[in-house]
Amino acid sequence: MRVLQNEPLQKRNSLRLQSIARAFVNVNSEEELRDALLWGRNNHARVIALGQGSNVVLAGDLNALVIHQATQGREVIEEDDRTIVLRVSAGENWHSLVQWSLSQGYFGLENLALIPGTVGAAPIQNIGAYGVELSSFVRSVQALSVSQSEQLKLSASQCCFAYRDSVFKRDMQDQCVITSLDLVLSKQPNVQCAYxxxxxxxxxxxxxxxxxxxxxxxxxxxxxxxLPDPATCPNAGSFFKNPVLDAAQFRSVLKRAPSIPHYPQADGKTKVAAGWLIEQCGWKGARVESVGVHSEHALVLVNYDCDDGRRLLALADDIKRSVFDFSGLELEIEPRVYGLE
Ligand SMILES: Cc1cc2nc3c(=O)[nH]c(=O)nc-3n(C[C@H](O)[C@H](O)[C@H](O)COP(=O)(O)OP(=O)(O)OC[C@H]3O[C@@H](n4cnc5c(N)ncnc54)[C@H](O)[C@@H]3O)c2cc1C
Structure with a gap:
């Protein structure tokens, strides 16, 4: 394990924002991860796990040990006539896993194709697309605690998965580094095409x-x-979550914006389209100096030529303010923001 000092992260985040990590380590095994966590404790360094940087806003330098989880491995750990349980290491590329599982006849993940990032980051915001969420397939998440390198195993219910949310964004934020996921996939096709x-x-x-x-x-x-390709148009996917409203909140929004696209949820709440709200406020396609809002996707903020993540956050604040004035709704940023401390 080699700890690098003052490592530039601009090429390690899909928004291509400039940020320097005080310390940086690439880990290829659980042993290396243990060594890295021990180094962090001995040097009183905050630990930040980083996958492919496709869901972070680096708004400044990171006075931290950044651990890049690169561990690879896919293993069938249980199998019966109908299902298979796969243990997948955190450093695996998500889309490659989707492609591979399909080629093996293990079904379920196909709606989640082409989501950028690593397997280890997927539970953090319970990745989802085209009517399917990761949570439907998770049996458990394995991790090491940052404080003691203790082995943790969280069941799906302990992960408290919700729309773009999990325990890893709440009570356990930055408390552990995920090492692998156990996923239950089906041997029988069960296609979800209602989206x-x-x-x-x-x-x-x-x-x-x-x-x-x-x-x-x-x-x-x-x-x-x-969707804009981060390689040519740096972005972090959807920058804001779609608000999920209870009945009273929804009624009040409807009064101000009667034609807002909305989607009833299983728990009785209603999800409303943040992109539509942003578009109504005139932000779609807007450019403010070196940052802007994508011309086809109002939810996607893009970095045209900006090193400083704070500019992007200032744009996000302006958008949030106009959406609030228009609808009374407070938009929430989806990617995790680092470097403001
Ligand atoms: C073009 C584009 C399209 C996208 N489309 C979607 C979409 O359809 N649906 C969707 O849900 N998301 C989407 N995203 C967001 C992103 O792809 C996912 O959130 C993905 O899971 C992030 O993976 P990553 O490896 O890049 O994580 P990173 O950005 O590196 O990290 C994200 C967060 O996870 C934490 N983390 C990363 N690895 C670990 C680990 N091993 N242990 C503990 N914490 C960890 C980090 O500390 C950080 O807080 C999109 C992003 C882009 C750029």
Whole structure:
């Protein structure tokens, strides 16, 4: 294990923001992770886990030990006629896992194709897309505690998964480094194609009885045509969460914005479209110096040529203020912000 001092992180985050980590280590095994955590404790350093940096805003230098989880491995740990339990190491690329599981005949993850990032980061915000969330497949999350390098195993219910949320963003924030996930996948196809964009894509392409591979290909095609590629247009995906409202909140928003797109949730709440609110406030396609709002996706903030994450956060604040004035709703930022301390 080699601890690097003053490591630049600009190429390690999808917004391409400039930030220096006081200390940085790449870990390839649990042993190396233990050594890194011990180094952190001995040097009284705060620990920040970093995957592929596709859901972080680095708003300044990080006075911390940044641990890049690079451990690789996929192992079938249980199997019966209908299901399979896979243990996947945290450093694996998420999309490669989706591709590989499909090729093995293990189904379920196809709607989550092409989401950037690592397997270890996936439970943090319970990644989701096209009507499916990671939480449906998690049996457990394995991790080491930052304070003692103690081995932790959290069941799906202990992870408290919710829309773009989990215990790792709340009570356990920065308390552990995830080492692997146990995922339960099906050997029988059980396609989820009710999500409107997906449904209409399949309809347009005359796919009436889609296979999991059809879903995978459709999701890849839709995402590739609609979402800006961070390699050419630095971004962190959706910058704001869609607000989830109780009945009273929803009624009050409807009074101000009667045509707001909304989606009833299983728990009786209603999710409303943050992108629509941002668009109504005139921000879609807006550019403020070197940062802006994508012209096709009001939820996506883009970095045209800015090193300083605080500029992007200032834009986000302006957007939040106008959405609040328009609708009374307080938007919440989706990526994790670091470096403001
Ligand atoms: C173009 C684009 C499209 C996207 N589309 C979607 C989408 O459809 N759905 C969706 O849900 N998300 C989406 N995202 C967000 C992002 O892809 C996910 O949040 C992804 O899981 C982040 O993975 P990462 O490895 O890049 O995590 P990072 O950005 O490196 O880290 C994110 C957070 O996870 C923590 N973390 C990372 N690894 C570990 C670990 N091993 N242990 C403990 N904590 C850890 C970090 O400390 C940080 O707080 C998109 C992003 C982009 C850029």
């Amino acid at each position: 409107p964009t997906l449904k209409s894509y399949l309809h347009q392409h005359n796919v009436s009885e889609p296979t999991p591979l059809d879903i995978f290909n459709a999701v890849v095609a839709i995402r590739s045509s609609r």
